[in-house]
Amino acid sequence: MSPEEFRRQGHAAIDWIADYWASLDELPVRSQLAPGDVRRLLPASAPEDAEPFDAVLDDLDRVVVPGLTHWQHPRFFAYFPANSSPAAILGDLLSSGIGAQGMIWATSPAVTEVEQVVLDWFAEALRLPEAFRSDGPGGGVIQDTASTATFTALLSALHRASGGEARVSGVGGTQWRVYGSTQAHSSLVKAAMMAGLGEDAVRTIDVDPATQAMDVDALRDAMAEDVEAGLRPVMVQAACGSTSTGAMDDVAAIAEVAREWGAWLHVDAAWAGVAAVCPEHRDHLAGVEAADSFVTNPHKWLLTTFDCSTFWVRDRKALTGALSILPEYLRNAATESGEVVDYRDWHPQLGRRFRAIKLWAVLRTYGVSGLREHVRHGIALAGHVADLVAGDDRFEMVTEPALSLVVFRLRAGDEQTLAAMEAVNASGEAYLSHTTVNGVAAIRLAVGSWRTTLADVDRTWRALQEAAVSHG
Amino acid sequence: MSPEEFRRQGHAAIDWIADYWASLDELPVRSQLAPGDVRRLLPASAPEDAEPFDAVLDDLDRVVVPGLTHWQHPRFFAYFPANSSPAAILGDLLSSGIGAQGMIWATSPAVTEVEQVVLDWFAEALRLPEAFRSDGPGGGVIQDTASTATFTALLSALHRASGGEARVSGVGGTQWRVYGSTQAHSSLVKAAMMAGLGEDAVRTIDVDPATQAMDVDALRDAMAEDVEAGLRPVMVQAACGSTSTGAMDDVAAIAEVAREWGAWLHVDAAWAGVAAVCPEHRDHLAGVEAADSFVTNPHKWLLTTFDCSTFWVRDRKALTGALSILPEYLRNAATESGEVVDYRDWHPQLGRRFRAIKLWAVLRTYGVSGLREHVRHGIALAGHVADLVAGDDRFEMVTEPALSLVVFRLRAGDEQTLAAMEAVNASGEAYLSHTTVNGVAAIRLAVGSWRTTLADVDRTWRALQEAAVSHG
Numbered sequence: 001m002s003p004e005e006f007r008r009q010g011h012a013a014i015d016w017i018a019d020y021w022a023s024l025d026e027l028p029v030r031s032q033l034a035p036g037d038v039r040r041l042l043p044a045s046a047p048e049d050a051e052p053f054d055a056v057l058d059d060l061d062r063v064v065v066p067g068l069t070h071w072q073h074p075r076f077f078a079y080f081p082a083n084s085s086p087a088a089i090l091g092d093l094l095s096s097g098i099g100a101q102g103m104i105w106a107t108s109p110a111v112t113e114v115e116q117v118v119l120d121w122f123a124e125a126l127r128l129p130e131a132f133r134s135d136g137p138g139g140g141v142i143q144d145t146a147s148t149a150t151f152t153a154l155l156s157a158l159h160r161a162s163g164g165e166a167r168v169s170g171v172g173g174t175q176w177r178v179y180g181s182t183q184a185h186s187s188l189v190k191a192a193m194m195a196g197l198g199e200d201a202v203r204t205i206d207v208d209p210a211t212q213a214m215d216v217d218a219l220r221d222a223m224a225e226d227v228e229a230g231l232r233p234v235m236v237q238a239a240c241g242s243t244s245t246g247a248m249d250d251v252a253a254i255a256e257v258a259r260e261w262g263a264w265l266h267v268d269a270a271w272a273g274v275a276a277v278c279p280e281h282r283d284h285l286a287g288v289e290a291a292d293s294f295v296t297n298p299h300k301w302l303l304t305t306f307d308c309s310t311f312w313v314r315d316r317k318a319l320t321g322a323l324s325i326l327p328e329y330l331r332n333a334a335t336e337s338g339e340v341v342d343y344r345d346w347h348p349q350l351g352r353r354f355r356a357i358k359l360w361a362v363l364r365t366y367g368v369s370g371l372r373e374h375v376r377h378g379i380a381l382a383g384h385v386a387d388l389v390a391g392d393d394r395f396e397m398v399t400e401p402a403l404s405l406v407v408f409r410l411r412a413g414d415e416q417t418l419a420a421m422e423a424v425n426a427s428g429e430a431y432l433s434h435t436t437v438n439g440v441a442a443i444r445l446a447v448g449s450w451r452t453t454l455a456d457v458d459r460t461w462r463a464l465q466e467a468a469v470s471h472g
Numbered sequence: 473m474s475p476e477e478f479r480r481q482g483h484a485a486i487d488w489i490a491d492y493w494a495s496l497d498e499l500p501v502r503s504q505l506a507p508g509d510v511r512r513l514l515p516a517s518a519p520e521d522a523e524p525f526d527a528v529l530d531d532l533d534r535v536v537v538p539g540l541t542h543w544q545h546p547r548f549f550a551y552f553p554a555n556s557s558p559a560a561i562l563g564d565l566l567s568s569g570i571g572a573q574g575m576i577w578a579t580s581p582a583v584t585e586v587e588q589v590v591l592d593w594f595a596e597a598l599r600l601p602e603a604f605r606s607d608g609p610g611g612g613v614i615q616d617t618a619s620t621a622t623f624t625a626l627l628s629a630l631h632r633a634s635g636g637e638a639r640v641s642g643v644g645g646t647q648w649r650v651y652g653s654t655q656a657h658s659s660l661v662k663a664a665m666m667a668g669l670g671e672d673a674v675r676t677i678d679v680d681p682a683t684q685a686m687d688v689d690a691l692r693d694a695m696a697e698d699v700e701a702g703l704r705p706v707m708v709q710a711a712c713g714s715t716s717t718g719a720m721d722d723v724a725a726i727a728e729v730a731r732e733w734g735a736w737l738h739v740d741a742a743w744a745g746v747a748a749v750c751p752e753h754r755d756h757l758a759g760v761e762a763a764d765s766f767v768t769n770p771h772k773w774l775l776t777t778f779d780c781s782t783f784w785v786r787d788r789k790a791l792t793g794a795l796s797i798l799p800e801y802l803r804n805a806a807t808e809s810g811e812v813v814d815y816r817d818w819h820p821q822l823g824r825r826f827r828a829i830k831l832w833a834v835l836r837t838y839g840v841s842g843l844r845e846h847v848r849h850g851i852a853l854a855g856h857v858a859d860l861v862a863g864d865d866r867f868e869m870v871t872e873p874a875l876s877l878v879v880f881r882l883r884a885g886d887e888q889t890l891a892a893m894e895a896v897n898a899s900g901e902a903y904l905s906h907t908t909v910n911g912v913a914a915i916r917l918a919v920g921s922w923r924t925t926l927a928d929v930d931r932t933w934r935a936l937q938e939a940a941v942s943h944g
Contacts, residue, residue, distance in 0.1 A: 001558035001837070003490045010486030013562045017482070017569030018475045031581050035811040038585035046593035050839040053559060056832065060566065064829075067582030072571045079579070079801065082823065084571035086473035087525060090485045093565045094532060096777045097489030099544045099556035107551070109503050110539030113510035121518035144616060145821040155666060170670035172644030186799040187822060193794070194627060194820060196668015198642035243801060299823070305568045306825045322665070327658040329551065329715060329907045329916070339507040348666055348820065349617040350659060351554065351771070353778045357536075360528065365473070367522040435801045444801070 001053070009053045016057055017089070020065070021072065024451075028428020029073045031066065038067040069431065074451040075460055078425075078433035080243070080271045080405075081448025085303035091361030092305050095354040102352045105340035106332040112343055115142060115356035118363065122310055125368050126276040126296070129289045132312035134341070140312040141346040142355045146270035147187035149295035149311040150237065152319060152347055154178065154191045156293065157235040157264030159322035160315075167322055171196045176234045177226050178202045181214035181249060183242040185268055209438050212247030212399060214238070220257045233263040238291075240284050241272025244435040244444075246402025248272070252287025259290070264318075267291045270309070274302040275403050277371045281379070292318075301378065301404065301448050302371065304362050308355055320345040378404035378447040381457050385445055388461045394468050398437045404447040407437065410468055414441035420467035430460035473525070481525045488529055489561070492537070493544065496923075500900020501545045503538065510539040541903065546923040547932055550905035552715070552743045552877075553920025557775035563833030564777050567826040574824045577812035578804040584815055587614060587828035590835065594782055597840050598748040598768070601761045604784035606813070612784040613818040614827045618742035619659035621767035621783040622709065624791060624819055626650065626663045628765065629707040629736030631794035632787075639794055643668045648706045649698050650674045653686035653721060655714040657740060681910050684719035684871060686710070692729045705735040710763075712756050713744025716907040716916075718874025720744070724759025731762070736790075739763045742781070746774040747875050749843045753851070764790075773850065773876065773920050774843060776834050780827055792817040850876035850919040853929050857917055860933045866940050870909045876919040879909065882940055886913035892939035902932035 001009065041063045070076060072084055102111030119140030123132050132138045143149045158166040158176065165173070176197050180188045182204045192202045203226065205219045223233050236258040238249040251267055258265040267273075267288055273296025275281040288294055295311045298304035313319050324345035326335070334340045344350050366374065382404040389395045389408045398407045410417040421432050421443045433444050443464075447457070473481065513535045542548060544556055574583030591612030595604050604610045615621045630638040630648065637645070648669050652660045654676045664674045675698065677691045695705050708730040710721040723739055730737040739745075739760055745768025747753040760766055767783045770776035785791050796817040798807070806812045816822050838846065854876040861867045861880045870879045881889040893904050893915045905916050915936075919929070 003494060006558040006562075007486060007490050009558070009562055010489070010565075011483050013565050013569075014479060014482030014486060016566065018479050020569060022475060033581055035577065035581070035806060035809070036585070038582045039589055042586070042589045044592075046597050046835040047839045048841050050842050051836045053562065053833070053837050056559075056563070056829075056836055064570075064582045064586065067580070067585065068570065068572050069578075069580040071573055071580065079573075082571065082573050084568060086478040086481070087528075089565070089568040090478075090481055090525065091528070092568050093482075093485050093561070094488065094529075096556060096561040096564050097485075097492060098536075098540065099554065099561075099777060100540055101543055101551075101554050101778065105507065106541075108539070108541040108543065109505055109507070110510045110536045113508070113539065114514070114536065117511055117514045120516075125518050145823045147820060147822045151666075151820060158668075166668070166670065167665045168670050169672050170644070171642065171668035186797045190795065190797050190820070190822075193639045193797075194623075194667065196638070196643035198638065198640050200641050243799070305571060306573065306823055307821075323662065325658045325662050325665075327715070329905055334507060337507070348619060348623060348662070349779075350619045350662075351617045351778055357528075361525070363518040364523045364528055365525050367519045369520050370522050433801055 012057060016060065024070055024073045027070055027073065029070055029075050029431035030425050030428055031069045032428065033067050038063060072449065074449055074453065074456045075430035076449065077445045077447060077460065078431045080300045080446050082300055082306050083303050083448050083450065084305045085362060085450060087361040087365040088303055088305040088358040091358030095357045098354055100354055102354060103344040103350050104330055104335060104342040106334045111354045112341055114360060116341065118356045118360045119310060121363055122359065123312060126273065127282055128294060128312060131314045132294065137316065138312060138314045139316045139341065140310060141343055143309040143311045143347055144307040146268060146295045146297055146309050147190060148347060149309055150187045150266060150268060151191040151194055153264065153266040153293040154195050154235055155322040156313065156318040158195065160264065160318040161232065161234045164321060175231045176201055177231045178235050179205060179219060179222065179233065180237040181205050181207050181239060183207055183212050183244055183247050184237055184239050185243050188237050207247065212242060212245045212437065214249045214254065216250055216253040216257060219254065223257060223261050227261060233261040235264040235266055237266045237268055240267060240269035241402060245399045245407045245437055246272060246405040248284040251285065251291065255287050255290035264292045265290060267294045269294065269296045271297065271300050272403055274298060275375050277368060278375050281375065281403065298359055298362065303366065303374065303450060304359050308359055374450055381447045381452060381454065382406050384454065384457055385461065392465065398442040406445045407435065407442045409440065409442045416471045417441045417443060419471040420464060423467035423471060424463045427463065429463040484529060488532065496542055496545045499542055499545065501542055501547050501903035502897050502900055503541045504900065505539050510535060544921065546921055546925065546928045547902035548921065549917040549919060549932065550903045552772045552918050554772055554778050555775050555920050555922065556777045557834060557922060559833040559837040560775055560777040560830040563830030567829045570826055572826055574826060575816040575822050576802055576807060576814040578806045583826045584813055586832060588813065590828045590832045591782060593835055594831065595784060598745065599754055600766060600784060603786045604766065609788065610784060610786045611788045611813065612782060613815055615781040615783045615819055616779040618740060618767045618769055618781050619662060620819060621781055622659045622738060622740060623663040623666055625736065625738040625765040626667050626707055627794040628785065628790040630667065632736060632790040633704065633706045636793060647703045648673055649703045650707050651677060651691060651694065651705065652709040653677050653679050653711060655679055655684050655716055655719050656709055656711050657715050660709050679719065684714060684717045684909065686721045686726065688722055688725040688729060691726065695729060695733050699733060705733040707736040707738055709738045709740055712739060712741035713874060717871045717879045717909055718744060718877040720756040723757065723763065727759050727762035736764045737762060739766045741766065741768045743769065743772050744875055746770060747847050749840060750847050753847065753875065770831055770834065774834065775838065775846065775922060776831050780831055846922055853919045853924060853926065854878050856926065856929055864937065870914040878917045879907065879914045881912065881914045888943045889913045889915060891943040892936060895939035895943060896935045899935065901935040
């Protein structure tokens with residue numbers, strides 16, 4: 001592809017995206033296809049000879065778009081929305097064009113230094129502890145996902161608790177214990193499995209039925225009981241904004257218990273943490289000052305194209321101690337001087353792209369004030385949904401609204417609740433997901449997109465009401 | 473950003489990339505900056521108010537470009553080049569624009585099905601075993617990096633060897649052993665550390681000094697000795713194209729030894745595997761039919777923007793058995809039907825972007841014939857470098873050329889070799905990296921970029937000759 005051809009096709013790709021966004025409102029949110037429908041439209045083998053790029057664009061419309069559930073659709077309310085934005089898309093495009101590897105400082109210094117600065121900026125915007133800043137013993141890094149952040153937090157915790165022994169001779173000598181509430185994200189158990197502890201090493205702590213937040217007294221009892229039995233607490237995870245209902249654990253109270261046993265405190269605020277850009281929504285992070293590590297995902301609610309999970313540690317030595325390896329071909333003067341950070345030692349992967357550009361672009365083109373406005377918009381729309389639920393006797397709230405997440409159900413029962421949701425999803429009008437709270441089925445409606453309007457919420461609510469007539 | 477503004481800024485970003493590429497030839501390959509130089513140019517805090525996107529583009533020129541080591545530069549020969557290409561960049565751009573999550577089939581079916589088809593295409597183009605195809609018990613997936621592929625291979629191996637016990641109660645009950653040559657990539661040791669086995673669990677096997685390939689007799693002896701001592705072999709890694717010298721382990725012979733003890737055979741062909749698109753460069757994969765898993769990175773030599781590491785397994789049940797978790801909010805009819813693949817269970821992360829688009833775009837816009845041409849171009853240029861080395865008495869080859877990698881040194885000694893390389897790197901004329909082979913220092917020159925010409929290689933060689941005068 002010549003430079004002229006790249007410009008032409010590049011402009012066409014940009015225009016394709018603009019047109020795709022413009023078309024979203026008319027498309028069913030959830031793909032209407034059945035398993036195998038996309039595969040069937042594709043040839044069995046790669047072409048022997050080159051095809052023009054236009055053929056790829058044509059196939060996006062013909063093959064891909066019908067097979068998409070449109071995560072950028074204004075009526076996508078399922079899971080937690082993962083929002084892209086123009087600035088982030090272009091930031092990531094520039095990263096692809098630069099094509100630099102930031103595995104160590106020396107392989108492309110700007111990749112590391114821009115990331116350090118942007119993570120400091122973002123830590124300040126969220127009012128995270130000073131200890132997380134890159135100019136002290138801690139620091140931040142962009143991980144691909146919160147799952148990886150939780151996993152690396154656990155590896156750091158094992159490194160610290162074992163005095164460096166775990167990386168040398170493994171985790172087998174000690175019966176380690178990891179704690180999270182019954183509402184902790186599934187990645188906590190996955191982390192324990194991957195780290196060689198096994199799922200049995202995770203002790204799940206009950207929650208308060210009303211708030212779904214961890215019962216801290218139960219945590220205290222569990223840890224004491226485990227220590228008594230010869231087990232060794234290594235990490236406690238506090239969830240700020242659980243996936244199911246957006247429940248907020250009491251970080252300060254959990255920190256106190258974790259400290260008693262010297263356990264690492266990891267705060268998983270993957271979805272809700274970004275709301276702390278608003279001073280009035282910073283409360284749920286109270287106590288984060290005592291955390292050993294913290295993660296929140298700009299790639300969920302904060303307009304930054306996946307993947308961008310921002311992760312901070314209080315003491316980067318525990319993290320790099322768990323993960324560093326220096327083969328001969330990566331030795332260099334800058335690393336040996338100790339003046340630089342080599343991000344390769346901060347995550348499982350060696351290679352890393354210049355992910356900071358997209359977050360830098362988002363922080364700058366929205367400004368912190370613009371991000372506050374975005375967060376407040378989502379919370380206001382969720383409040384409106386809560387009002388709608390309160391105004392219709394057939395529905396009831398299951399938990400209090402948590403930021404931009406509303407969890408509700410049909411009073412008629414579980415089957416009716418799930419059937420009504422499925423009817424809306426199948427119609428393509430909107431897309432919602434479900435959960436189970438205290439044993440009953442519930443519908444989750446999470447607002448995230450900057451394109452979602454009051455009209456989108458009202459239209460979704462009308463669809464639910466109609467479904468309630470048929471299924472309620 | 474309005475749709476019109478997105479089009480305008482998107483076109484500007486595309487043009488910035490085209491201009492950046494056009495400027496590369498005039499830029500020093502290695503950044504000339506010192507630690508902290510980039511940071512100093514950035515403000516201390518994120519802006520309160522929105523800035524125009526143009527300001528980000530301006531800062532790329534002012535702040536970022538001087539701090540880059542230019543991986544897309546035609547005279548970047550260090551490490552293994554990680555090449556971007558127009559088609560891949562635009563493919564990844566489209567993925568950002570679509571912004572869909574493919575964690576499970578149901579969250580956006582096309583993300584999963586296009587990836588399955590493209591991995592089948594690519595397996596066929598490399599003539600990988602039928603068993604790796606998605607329509608049998610195996611299948612392929614795009615991982616972020618080969619490090620992650622190796623890690624997940626190890627988790628799969630542990631799952632199989634423990635009969636599923638490892639994921640439940642951890643790896644502690646057995647003294648597991650992992651094998652690779654002294655030339656295996658550092659990610660093998662990192663995988664053992666992360667999986668809870670510790671670095672001591674990796675037994676490194678000596679290599680043949682001439683070829684740097686694993687001494688398979690030494691492997692056989694080591695495994696027998698370990699079993700005798702009560703240790704349990706769980707995985708053997710064969711390297712096809714080591715990082716240091718491009719050494720090729722004998723996969724078929726290793727497979728036979730691994731099979732004796734029921735160990736998982738993982739083939740790491742991260743860099744060299746893609747060369748198998750050329751029938752005449754398929755030899756080094758002989759024996760891959762017996763592998764349990766295989767990885768090669770289109771994001772290195774095959775023009776696909778990072779990250780794109782293609783990974784296949786013979787039996788996907790071992791992989792998903794090690795990694796699957798199904799929380800309530802992800803339950804869905806398609807998963808329960810067993811008709812679909814949920815890629816979330818194929819890697820550590822839960823979230824995943826539509827990475828297949830970029831590989832799809834590369835395979836289509838180059839065609840398999842175009843990819844062969846690209847690989848042959850790199851190998852021919854490396855052959856030219858070998859001729860230049862042979863033609864200058866001050867230099868000598870350290871190992872035979874391996875595909876597009878040439879490893880050589882100054883006869884004068886280690887210090888002189890490293891000083892000459894550093895002189896070239898510091899000048900910005902070209903960028904090379906070093907290694908140690910059989911205890912002596914050597915320069916690695918790896919050709920990868922589609923923009924590298926014979927003139928670039930000659931110019932680099934002249935710079936090395938001049939440096940040899942000063943340092944030899």
